[in-house]
Amino acid sequence: MVVSLVATAFWAMLPAYVPNNAAVLAGGGRPIDGGRTWGGRRVLGDGKTWRGTAAGTLAGTLLAVVLNAVGPAVSGALGVSLPTFPLAAGFGLALGAMLGDIGASFLKRRSGRERGAAFPGLDQLDFVVGALVLALVAAPGWFSATFTLPVLAVVLVMTPVLHVVTNVGAYLLGLKNEPW
Numbered sequence: 001m002v003v004s005l006v007a008t009a010f011w012a013m014l015p016a017y018v019p020n021n022a023a024v025l026a027g028g029g030r031p032i033d034g035g036r037t038w039g040g041r042r043v044l045g046d047g048k049t050w051r052g053t054a055a056g057t058l059a060g061t062l063l064a065v066v067l068n069a070v071g072p073a074v075s076g077a078l079g080v081s082l083p084t085f086p087l088a089a090g091f092g093l094a095l096g097a098m099l100g101d102i103g104a105s106f107l108k109r110r111s112g113r114e115r116g117a118a119f120p121g122l123d124q125l126d127f128v129v130g131a132l133v134l135a136l137v138a139a140p141g142w143f144s145a146t147f148t149l150p151v152l153a154v155v156l157v158m159t160p161v162l163h164v165v166t167n168v169g170a171y172l173l174g175l176k177n178e179p180w
């Protein structure tokens, strides 16, 4: 029961977990805000680029396709029934994760935080909220069948933990400038 809940939550959120990490690897080039400022501060900052956003969205969407291919084998091995992703669901999770992160940068700049500054709470959940909202809009039937209340609860507890672990890991590997 618990194994099945955690496995389902993790699997269903994988297309939302990967985009931020793909963006770190692929980031660079033109910032989305084109350098524009608002109220004396950057709208988003140099940390939100077109390339990173496109790469992250593509990576998450492609991962959903791969998960669909290997899902039956993994489901069988674990003895649980893992969700499959309609294309709209994978794309919604991936793009939503990127948009949530971009929205958080917008709020960080408005509150005077420079690029790379931490915003505890927001940093760990921005992309989850974005991913869930866009998945709900893009694939409402799939969303309600997959994200039952217990699965949602596991997602909200598990994601911040995974986020901290992966970001500290990326920092230690020299891939990220800050451990958050």
Ligand code: CTP
Residues within 6 Å of the ligand: 023, 024, 025, 026, 027, 028, 044, 045, 046, 047, 048, 049, 050, 051, 052, 053, 098, 101, 102, 105, 108, 114, 115, 116, 117, 180
């Ligand atoms: N990145 C990107 N495009 C995005 C998200 C991330 O290019 N949409 C890349 C950038 O190189 C960024 C790095 O991934 O610097 C780390 O992402 P993140 O921690 O989200 O950005 P920060 O640089 O910390 O900027 P912010 O304070 O705005 O979050």
Ligand code: K
Residues within 6 Å of the ligand: 101, 104, 123
């Ligand atoms: K971030």
Ligand code: MG
Residues within 6 Å of the ligand: 116, 117, 178, 180
């Ligand atoms: Mg950061």
